[in-house]
Amino acid sequence: MLSRSLTFPSLADFWQLGKPRVVALIVFCAAVGILLAAPPPADWPRLLLALCGIGLVAMGAAAANCLFERDRDAVMRRTAARPLVRGRLGQFEAAGYAAALTVGGLWLLLQFANPLATGLTLATFFGYAVVYTRWLKPATPQNIVIGGAAGAMPPVLGWAAVSGTIPAEAAVLFLIIYTWTPPHFWALALYRRDDYARAGLPMLPVTHGAAFTRLSILLYSLMLFAVTLLPFVIRLSGWLYLAAALWLNAGFALRAWRLYRADDAQGDALARGLFRFSIAYLTWLFAALLADRVVQWLW
Structure with a gap:
């Protein structure tokens, strides 16, 4: 058997780290927010790239969540098969992946949306990956009530990407x-x-x-x-x-x-x-x- 130092993570490992099923629902809700804001058809290509940015930041936040919770994930049956727990990915690889997705997504939003949408998306990343994961989740049984604000942001991000308002x-x-x-x-x-x-x-x-x-x-x-x-x-x-x-x-x-x-x-x-x-x-x-x-x- 190859040791961890001689193995290489697969694309599937990185894909799983970003929690694609959760992110798919996030992107869908953000897309609904965009379309309900009634953008003119000429803006749709720009907003599609902005939506990609929201999705990339969401995957970056999910990867950061897996990185911060790797020790807890190891003792839970639901999460014991995640790539970081199984050793298929290392901490530096996961951190680099999370950072690259987040920076790339924020760049897309800044280029193709507006500063409000970009700032709100960054705040959402921080709210989920840091405030909820690192502080609230281990501190209070009301963690999901307080931290749920970050998870509720996707349609707001979509709407803000169109209009620059909330x-x-x-x-x-x-x-x-x-x-x-x-x-x-x-x-x-x-x-x-x-x-x-x-x-x-x-x-x-x-x-x-x-x-x-x-x-x-x-x-x-x-x-x-x-x-x-x-x-x-x-x-x-x-x-x-x-x-x-x-x-x-x-x-x-x-x-x-x-x-x-x-x-x-x-x-x-x-x-x-x-x-x-x-x-x-x-x-x-x-x-x-x-x-x-x-x-x-x-x-």
């Missing part, structure tokens, strides 16, 4: 993702609570127990139901989005209610199902926003 419409999109984040992550933490306990992370199920976490998920799902109606209220969207939001929220709230009513034996399976549904939920909710806008354009 209007109320962009703030509503931010609020949707911000409210969605706690029940999404707490569902994961419920069925992975032993992992988080071994890693010494004070996630809500570890510090306050499963029953309290299930109640918190239910309450946040009801808040999310209300928040996702705001695009219709402020006339950012129309009836198509409203119908989709009502349907998706009914599914989210029903799953949260079943999880709340479940005992510990059933809870893990229901939490896993809610976590998976929550990813599809956000994707389809933002797709409905976009589809609604397309319908308005056609009419």
Whole structure:
């Protein structure tokens, strides 16, 4: 067997370090923010490059997260196969990769967007990779509530790339993702609570127990139901989005209610199902926003 010093990381290792599935959802939400800001067709090539910049910085932040959390990842089953944990990548390689992606993405934003979008993207990188990962996550069970602000920024970044402003419409999109984040992550933490306990992370199920976490998920799902109606209220969207939001929220709230009513034996399976549904939920909710806008354009 070759030693670590004689092996070379593959492109797949670097690709995995950037958490491509998570970044794909980030880029999609940023793209929806761009399109809802209604840029003229002549700006689309420029904004596509700006969107690439947002994606590169997101991958850089993900790589930095993996670098900072490599010791915790090693004791968690969910993350034990990551390249840094397995030794397929070294710390200097990961740091260089994260820095190159981040600098490259910020350069694209500065060239093809504007200073506001660039500054907000840099602040988002710092908020996730440093404030959340290094400070909040190991310090408080409210880590995901406070740190969720960084994860809710993609549509704001997209809108700012178009207009150089942050209007109320962009703030509503931010609020949707911000409210969605706690029940999404707490569902994961419920069925992975032993992992988080071994890693010494004070996630809500570890510090306050499963029953309290299930109640918190239910309450946040009801808040999310209300928040996702705001695009219709402020006339950012129309009836198509409203119908989709009502349907998706009914599914989210029903799953949260079943999880709340479940005992510990059933809870893990229901939490896993809610976590998976929550990813599809956000994707389809933002797709409905976009589809609604397309319908308005056609009419």
